[in-house]
Amino acid sequence: MNLALRHWKEAATVILAARTRLKTATDCLKTREIPSPPDFTKSDLSPKPVFDYDVLLLKRSVKSGFMPNAYVFPGGLVDPSDFSNDWLETFKSFRHWPNFGLGFVKQAPETRPPIFATDRQKLGSLIPSAVALRICAVRETFEESGILLVVPKKEENNIAHCLNHPGDNNVSTSPTKLNELLDERELARWRSLWSTPSEVMQSFQARQLFLALPQIYELGRMSRFPQLQDLHSFARMRAQEGCERFLAVRLDSSDSRVFLLPDDELYPENADFSGEKGVILRTEKGFEQLQQESSALHRLVFFDLYTVTVQVSITPKYKHLSPIGGLSQPSSSRHKSQL
Numbered sequence: 582m583n584l585a586l587r588h589w590k591e592a593a594t595v596i597l598a599a600r601t602r603l604k605t606a607t608d609c610l611k612t613r614e615i616p617s618p619p620d621f622t623k624s625d626l627s628p629k630p631v632f633d634y635d636v637l638l639l640k641r642s643v644k645s646g647f648m649p650n651a652y653v654f655p656g657g658l659v660d661p662s663d664f665s666n667d668w669l670e671t672f673k674s675f676r677h678w679p680n681f682g683l684g685f686v687k688q689a690p691e692t693r694p695p696i697f698a699t700d701r702q703k704l705g706s707l708i709p710s711a712v713a714l715r716i717c718a719v720r721e722t723f724e725e726s727g728i729l730l731v732v733p734k735k736e737e738n739n740i741a742h743c744l745n746h747p748g749d750n751n752v753s754t755s756p757t758k759l760n761e762l763l764d765e766r767e768l769a770r771w772r773s774l775w776s777t778p779s780e781v782m783q784s785f786q787a788r789q790l791f792l793a794l795p796q797i798y799e800l801g802r803m804s805r806f807p808q809l810q811d812l813h814s815f816a817r818m819r820a821q822e823g824c825e826r827f828l829a830v831r832l833d834s835s836d837s838r839v840f841l842l843p844d845d846e847l848y849p850e851n852a853d854f855s856g857e858k859g860v861i862l863r864t865e866k867g868f869e870q871l872q873q874e875s876s877a878l879h880r881l882v883f884f885d886l887y888t889v890t891v892q893v894s895i896t897p898k899y900k901h902l903s904p905i906g907g908l909s910q911p912s913s914s915r916h917k918s919q920l
């Protein structure tokens with residue numbers, strides 16, 4: 582755990598996607614109405630994509646000091662115990678693999694986000710960042726939702742086999758099924774935490790729930806994969822590529838609030854990644870002029886808390902995908918900012 586940070590706190594989150602019990606697309610349409618993607622996206626999917634999985638979001642407390650009432654992916658702040666060397670005993674069968682079996686990331690070390698690039702041994706921990714942050718995410722998810730992402734100890738040999746034979750699909754591990762532990766009434770209560778990506782975005786547009794920028798962005802990415810198998814395949818393919826550090830820079834325009842992301846034409850060359858200055862950019866230009874004058878777009882534009890357009894014309898790094906959004910044009914009634 583990095584105690585030297587002054588303006589940021591280390592944290593980890595996990596995006597949980599679980600296959601629904603609906604069997605086919607036809608069955609889905611018969612038993613459940615699948616909402617269209619929000620109007621503020623220019624979708625390259627079918628008008629009403631059928632998702633065969635749900636994603637878990639939790640509502641933050643109204644008393645929370647950061648993003649109260651927002652729906653977020655489970656996770657939270659790193660605890661010193663996540664980096665405790667006591668975990669070495671738990672992972673002793675995997676310590677001879679890079680990152681305890683997670684493998685090496687291809688991304689150049691000097692471009693990796695500090696949360697991964699920090700030398701933890703100098704801070705007294707032998708637990709790799711990639712492992713400790715996962716421990717944090719699993720722990721926080723259990724504390725917040727009661728969902729524990731573990732497999733029995735007896736599955737250890739199967740996990741080792743998968744590491745030695747990554748192309749072997751005949752061996753799999755699975756956690757204990759909830760329906761073996763809980764009755765259907767309790768299961769129904771737990772499942773009410775879950776919705777498809779399109780349902781979440783539809784509810785956001787209808788002002789039924791509030792989403793923060795990271796959730797909007799990641800759900801937009803997930804919306805490219807209505808089928809869980811495709812989402813899983815993409816995640817596995819991209820797992821060793823690396824990731825970019827995103828620090829949104831706020832730009833207040835005459836009719837909107839813009840959050841600039843790396844590689845946007847207006848993104849500051851010397852962005853303050855320390856968080857110490859907290860600079861907010863301002864311009865008298867409006868949404869349309871800013872859009873017309875920029876060829877490289879990587880931004881989210883908020884006209885009010887629930888009316889947002891995602892604008893991405895750059896090529897994402899590390900074989901990632903941009904969220905569905907594109908260059909959608911909000912209606913003229915939205916040009917008057919309510920922020």
